[in-house]
Amino acid sequence: MKVLKFGGSSVKNAEAITQTINIIKEYADQQDIYVVISALGGVTDLLLRAGYLAEANDSAYKKIINQLETLHFDIIKKLIPVTNQSGIISQLKIHFNAIESLCEGVFLLNELSPRTLSLVTGYGEILSSHILYEVLKNAGASVSLKNSRDFIICDAEKSVSVIYPVTYKKLLAYEQERIENIALFPGFIANTITGHPTTLGRGGSDYTAAILAASLNADELLIWTDVSGMFSANPRIVKQAKAIPHITYQEAMELSHFGAKVIYPPTIQPVLEKKIPIRIKNTFHPEAKGTLITENVNGHTYPVTGITHIDHITIVSVEGSGMVGIPGFSKRLFEKLYQENVNVVLITQASSEHSICLAIHEDDAGKAKKALDEVFEFEIEKKILKPTLVEKDLAIVALVGDNMYKHQGLSGKMFSTLGKNNVNIRAIAQGASEKNISVVIERNDVKKALNTLHERFFEVKTKQLNLFVTGVGNVGAKLLGQLEKQKEYLKKELHLKLKIVGISNSRTMCFDEHGISIETWKEHLAAGVPANPNKFFETAKHLNLRNSIFIDNTADPDIASMYPQYLNQSISVVTCNKIACSASLKQYKDLKGIAKKYNASFLYETNVGAGLPIIDTLNNLIASGDRVHKIQAVLSGSLNFVFNNYNGETPFHAIVKRAQAEGFTEPDPKIDLSGIDVARKILILARESGLELELEDIINDSFLPQNCLDSETVDAFYSCLKLEEHHFKNKLDHAKAANCKLKYVAQLDNGQAKVGLQEIPVNHDFYNLEGSDNIVLFYTDRYPENPLLVKGAGAGAAVTASGIFADIIRIGRI
Structure with missing residues (x-):
């Protein structure tokens, strides 16, 4: 038996639902299956918004409910014959009336309780499962629709704490009596032991599917989404990222905890205990193999499995002599954060015990600072502790891999790779198991950091250089021609890929983060914006690309005067312009020093002998x-x-x-x-x-x-x-x-x-x-x-x- 879970992207519209139905039928033809359905793509967010608008006494919540009705009814009209539509439309109308009544109550009271919020947001899965049930029935499938709240029971006192013995017993009892080939369950929703509606948290449909798979001892849990598995990095940020064919439960948990959106972290726990394989598949490319998650990977010993990140991170630091050698200090700190419901993502502490650094989510920064300043008020007044320090606009980047501990120097490679590209590390954390090395960096460096690390650990054969070229007269034009002529040789023999990102002459300039075609660079430049050396630099800085090189083919002293700005950003400089190196001795020495300090190359071979070495x-x-x-x-x-x-x-x-x-x-x-x-x-x-x-x-x-x-x-x-x-x-x-x-x-x-x-x-x-x-x-x-x-x-x-x-x-x- 298999359990199939389909995410919001798999049921976002009529076309996606049709593809999902085809996949369900293909599996159902071979065996009995359980199917877990998420809300239509974006619906849960809209329900949340409606609830919060109602709480704020904003009648715009009604427009959102009308928008949701239109979305669902349009899908029904496209997928179900007109003669069979009245029943499902009536059912959904009842649910939308209930949503509207709940929001109206919130609107009148100006209060949105957690229980009401669970009720409102849980309707997304109820609506989608009803639609899918009707579509399957009309397609002749043997299918039953069950209410997950009748089976999945949670502790009323704890957030998302499933009572497994009760839940498993209910599901096994249903399995023994079920007749239909396909058992359809809405994801995300559950009941408390006291009978009140609740939810399993964001991403909880994955959890629903894992609970079903564990309780029924399924052969496999298949999670269908809009990507072909778990990737070596976020493919939206790292274009060269590749699907990981096979990883362990631990690696998947690490990757999902640190931002990989394909799978919800608690999902893995129920199936991990029973060693049930999980497979991540792409609804829109079902032929792709996807990613298999199991207890081991059959002897594969890749040092790094994936690179992932968490955005919107804030560092909270407590430091001062008042914490050195004081028993119970950490207890007071973490107990206070627990009381304020602040989740700590990463912790580092100096061996001198002079400081503790915590990474938390950005939304918790204000209450975390207030809480810690209160609990350590005495120490702060006595000036043996500093007021809590808060640094925002940060992110966490993590290397993940079960076999990292077997390979020496991985941390050094990670840090040196980031350093060469001017990515400043604010905090470091590495567990004793060495399955995860995490660093806190500035948020605007995430794209460069991920691409740089991916290139270092996964793209051994090809290194990409991002070029910003100023001056495309005689020399510059010849250079671009040579780059075009040699690009295949460079890639094949030297494993280098040269990408022209920016071009400027004295009149215009143009940019393309994805690369300007060398064959059509003249057309790009002609359609560019007015040239401005300062804006050219600011754009290169803003793009913040790895392995960036500024190339000066001019004899312009103003351009030469900007080399320090590029080098300060770890952007290497290559120039045939002699002015900088033959200016004052101080300027010459400063350029050399800046290049060394920021790990940037400053090369000017052509200053003396053109092409001669x-x-x-x-x-x-x-x-x-x-x-x-x-x-x-x-x-x-x-x-x-x-x-x-x-x-x-x-x-x-x-x-x-x-x-x-x-x-x-x-x-x-x-x-x-x-x-x-x-x-x-x-x-x-x-x-x-x-x-x-x-x-x-x-x-x-x-x-x-x-x-x-x-x-x-x-x-x-x-x-x-x-x-x-x-x-x-x-x-x-x-x-x-x-x-x-x-x-x-x-x-x-x-x-x-x-x-x-x-x-x-x-x-x-x-x-x-x-x-x-x-x-x-x-x-x-x-x-x-x-x-x-x-x-x-x-x-x-x-x-x-x-x-x-x-x-x-x-x-x-x-």
């Missing part, structure tokens, strides 16, 4: 204990391109224009030709080497005439270059006469740095540097004579984009 190579040398003595480098791909192509036949200004057209220079080529760009690069390398230099410490021996440096516009700058052609020709001729080539060189030697145009002889490593290539020579303790050499393309949008791409991947593999 120059900074990474330098950092590896220093990390391995080597010491840098001297650095010589050609660090400007644009300047190298210009002097490699300037032969005296084509004017100098024309070569510069060509470099700009091919994307080798900034939009304002004076930035490149003035040497300031190279000065910033050698400054960054000097700082990475451990030197404390400012930009003004870099000697900049510019080759440009002063009047060109003073040009205020790009057009004026080109006009000046054209006017000063003889100046550039003279430098070229002088180099040729010495059998040298012109290269713009950056040098760091004995703590001093300088940049400038140099004549490079034939035997030098820089002499044959072609095109827009860069080259860096590191002279160190290990490479004193023959330097470590890094050489390759050092300019161009595609190369720079590839360097940014590499930094993103580096973060993903941390």
Whole structure:
């Protein structure tokens, strides 16, 4: 024999009820069954609201009752032939009259007693069970409708305390005499031993079904709902959550206690004692296997079974020297909360006994504080205890698993994973059985915490990076193209999924938490809102996504000034913008410090050599204990391109224009030709080497005439270059006469740095540097004579984009 329970979502409308009827008939064709029905979806909440409105002397309760009548009668009209409708409509009309009479009495008295509330809310299941009974009967099923209040008996003095011996006896007696194939019971409702109506609490239909299953020693209890079982996390919050095929009773109780809505915690107790399997099934996808709950899981040893959470939590803390070593202190505290009917969800106490921290439901915060301040009034007046502290807007997140105690380091993995994503833990609780590790966090961090932990413990193969991209000109557009081209490779080979969440240029910006299609990002951006760097940051902060990375493809100082704000939120920063790292030494150090403090990556490899691993190579040398003595480098791909192509036949200004057209220079080529760009690069390398230099410490021996440096516009700058052609020709001729080539060189030697145009002889490593290539020579303790050499393309949008791409991947593999 099986017991089937159908939740509110399974009977929310005519279509759902039709599907439920089909499932019932399929099981009934094979064996005798018991069926427990919840109220139609949302009906219990509406009945509650009607009762409270009546208590508040608000006649709007009548509209709710009319709304409920319409809902139920519409379903009857859709599911039952017109010739058979009068009987069921009459029955339901009697019940609605009773509801209206009860609410009218509440309205007149302005009082809603617990007994009246139980009567009113219990009508939801009575109404739905009558409808289902008539539909089954009209479908030719052999079915009887029983009143659960005749069978399930509770203690009148205790809340939801079923008297099992009496209840089981009544149900067994019915089983021995029943004739019908299907026994239909409304869930949720019961009677007290004194004969007064009561309910089994919210979610009590599950409890009704468990009581039936236990009393009848059923083969299986099937709970039909709108999800395909219990999930590794809430699928509405964690898109990658998966149905758990098989878990233990204890794991199911832990998950349901900590917020999993699929099953009601007390449900498990009656069937647990008799070891009756529970199966969670999806009414709308009955072919799905669902979740099987049993005493054991046949040797499966998954360390973490699921991740769950409770919202609307408040921490109440009592602390002070007046509780240290005082016998009975905890008794006074918990006894007072018991008297005030405050449920404690989580408890932690310092070993010093200096503080006790309690997590309670948000609705109980006010009365809990008042009660504790009263019971410890003397200690508070004597200042040996602080007034009760209350912290709101919190939530509890819990890892659950029977086998967690067998795996070392789970707590560490949990805490480090949350810490890396800037999720602050306010309290921690872990039982000696180690089946549950619970943490209290801020409520607005729940989504990020659940996704981060799920990724860590359940999505071993794929890590998702959420990208916020500012600047989609030459470099940014190339980067997005590379991301699109490599997305399958990244997922298959590196187990990384890159999701573009935000994009901005100087005019507009757009966001999509679920991901902006790289194929259509231009359309998304064109339809976006006006660009605003502050709002861009605020949106990234508000979305609060795990593994977030801010990518700056601009040369904007205002954007660079916002890096600390991102890093403060544990949002990593990847940038080709040199301004931040070449600003004041204090700002450089602050950025490094903030990144370290908040476990965020701050990567800027492209600041020096576009796609070349120059900074990474330098950092590896220093990390391995080597010491840098001297650095010589050609660090400007644009300047190298210009002097490699300037032969005296084509004017100098024309070569510069060509470099700009091919994307080798900034939009304002004076930035490149003035040497300031190279000065910033050698400054960054000097700082990475451990030197404390400012930009003004870099000697900049510019080759440009002063009047060109003073040009205020790009057009004026080109006009000046054209006017000063003889100046550039003279430098070229002088180099040729010495059998040298012109290269713009950056040098760091004995703590001093300088940049400038140099004549490079034939035997030098820089002499044959072609095109827009860069080259860096590191002279160190290990490479004193023959330097470590890094050489390759050092300019161009595609190369720079590839360097940014590499930094993103580096973060993903941390």
